[in-house]
Amino acid sequence: xxxxxxxxxxxxxxxxxxxxxxxxxxxxxxxxxxxxxxxxxxxxxxxxxxxxxxxxxxxxxxxxxxxxxxxxxxxxxxxxxxxxxxxxxxxxxxxxxxxxxxxxxxxxxxxxxxxxxxxxxxxxxxxxxxxxxxxxxxxxxxxxxxxxxxxxxxxxxxxxxxxxxxxxxxxxxxxxxxxxxxxxxxxxxxxxxxxxxxxxxxxxxxxxxxxxxxxxxxxxxxxxxxxxxxxxxxxxxxxxxxxxxxxxxxxxxxxxxxxxxxxxxxxxxxxxxxxxxxxxxxxxxxxxxxxxxxxxxxxxxxxxxxxxxxxxxxxxxxxxxxxxxxxxxxxxxxxxxxxxxxxxxxxxxxxxxxxxxxxxxxxxxxxxxxxxxxxxxxxxxxxxxxxxxxxxxxxxxxxxxxxxxxxxxxxxxxxxxxxxxxxxxxxxxxxxxxxxxxxxxxxxxxxxxxxxxxxxx
Numbered sequence: 265x266x267x268x269x270x271x272x273x274x275x276x277x278x279x280x281x282x283x284x285x286x287x288x289x290x291x292x293x294x295x296x297x298x299x300x301x302x303x304x305x306x307x308x309x310x311x312x313x314x315x316x317x318x319x320x321x322x323x324x325x326x327x328x329x330x331x332x333x334x335x336x337x338x339x340x341x342x343x344x345x346x347x348x349x350x351x352x353x354x355x356x357x358x359x360x361x362x363x364x365x366x367x368x369x370x371x372x373x374x375x376x377x378x379x380x381x382x383x384x385x386x387x388x389x390x391x392x393x394x395x396x397x398x399x400x401x402x403x404x405x406x407x408x409x410x411x412x413x414x415x416x417x418x419x420x421x422x423x424x425x426x427x428x429x430x431x432x433x434x435x436x437x438x439x440x441x442x443x444x445x446x447x448x449x450x451x452x453x454x455x456x457x458x459x460x461x462x463x464x465x466x467x468x469x470x471x472x473x474x475x476x477x478x479x480x481x482x483x484x485x486x487x488x489x490x491x492x493x494x495x496x497x498x499x500x501x502x503x504x505x506x507x508x509x510x511x512x513x514x515x516x517x518x519x520x521x522x523x524x525x526x527x528x529x530x531x532x533x534x535x536x537x538x539x540x541x542x543x544x545x546x547x548x549x550x551x552x553x554x555x556x557x558x559x560x561x562x563x564x565x566x567x568x569x570x571x572x573x574x575x576x577x578x579x580x581x582x583x584x585x586x587x588x589x590x591x592x593x594x595x596x597x598x599x600x601x602x603x604x605x606x607x608x609x610x611x612x613x614x615x616x617x618x619x620x621x622x623x624x625x626x627x628x629x630x631x632x633x634x635x636x637x638x639x640x641x642x643x644x645x646x647x648x649x650x651x652x653x654x655x656x657x658x659x660x661x662x663x664x665x666x667x668x669x670x671x672x673x674x675x676x677x678x679x680x681x682x683x684x685x686x687x688x689x690x691x692x693x694x695x696x697x698x699x700x701x702x703x704x705x706x707x708x709x710x711x712x713x714x715x716x717x718x719x720x721x
Contacts, residue, residue, distance in 0.1 A: 357427060500705060
């Protein structure tokens with residue numbers, strides 16, 4: 265537009281002397297060259313933006329979330345050595361895995377799609393502490409005034425530290441960061457208000473990794489949860505110790521879906537209601553060593569492999585298909601029931617993958633779900649799951665076929681209704697008004713803290 269106007273102006277200039285006539289045509293050519301150069305530069309920049317930041321058809325209006333809960337949470341600004349400082353050594357945070365790809369995006373891991381905004385990530389099963397931290401940092405009920413706080417969050421990446429020192433033979437060195445953390449936090453002014461009873465940790469590994477005892481074999485655990493001051497706190501873990509963990513509370517393993525908006529979640533739930541499920545049951549997993557673990561898993565694999573009603577995704581020898589989120593969820597979404605045998609410990613991330621896929625979980629130990637995630641589950645375990653005793657599971661297909669179609673539909677609906685509360689929403693979610701896994705935990709922690717303080721008075 266500016267180029268056209270300039271041309272019009274030029275065409276209406278009065279004629280000058282001969283020298284002026286010679287001068288202005290040169291100026292016009294120069295002007296054209298400049299404008300063409302600018303247009304070419306703009307086109308190159310525009311092409312670069314399209315290629316590297318593709319447009320999507322999804323538009324959302326960002327709304328500031330308001331605190332709709334009856335609590336406020338204060339987040340300690342810890343020295344970096346206790347959380348984000350550990351990420352600088354991400355290649356060595358796990359003795360089996362390079363964790364650098366997994367600590368990306370606040371612990372969500374690598375995006376499963378290369379372009380556009382996505383809510384699907386290759387999230388590591390032991391990374392909940394990072395996601396929890398990111399969610400609380402942006403939580404609408406966060407307060408920057410500790411005097412007004414109901415609960416105090418201590419964002420220690422204890423799971424990442426623990427897995428980095430599993431092979432450390434010097435027990436003092438293995439424990440040293442946990443000891444420094446406890447000394448630091450117990451010296452804070454707000455700890456002394458209730459001796460830590462309103463403080464909590466959120467850790468992405470099982471409680472067993474923090475309960476080293478002279479009575480058991482040393483498999484690399486540290487002593488964090490055995491320290492008396494930590495026993496005053498609430499400790500959130502993906503697996504609690506069922507018998508001695510009075511201050512342990514189970515939180516879900518993170519799955520692969522971290523929605524930005526409530527609409528994304530509702531759309532996913534509706535999809536899981538409509539999806540065709542041609543298989544009665546499925547099993548995703550591999551054999552295990554050890555008599556008890558091997559026995560139950562061998563039975564499940566054998567029965568599934570021999571049944572035309574079961575889809576088996578056998579995981580062994582590092583099979584890549586078992587590490588592909590969409591392959592795993594695909595198997596589960598094609599099944600009515602998903603078998604959940606204990607793994608290296610009682611619990612499994614697979615349980616939450618199954619629930620995300622709208623698949624009714626089948627348990628063989630009460631400690632895989634029922635004694636773990638009480639904040640998240642209905643009181644009637646039969647409303648969302650099937651339980652088979654470990655010693656009495658020789659006819660899995662027969663037992664599942666006995667459940668009526670109407671019961672299956674109702675159980676599946678309950679599982680699908682539970683998906684939002686066992687899912688970790690994206691840390692940057694704004695248009696999200698469904699309680700997610702973090703919201704549920706914070707609400708319950710505030711109640712626990714109030715009850716503890718009352719008892720101690």
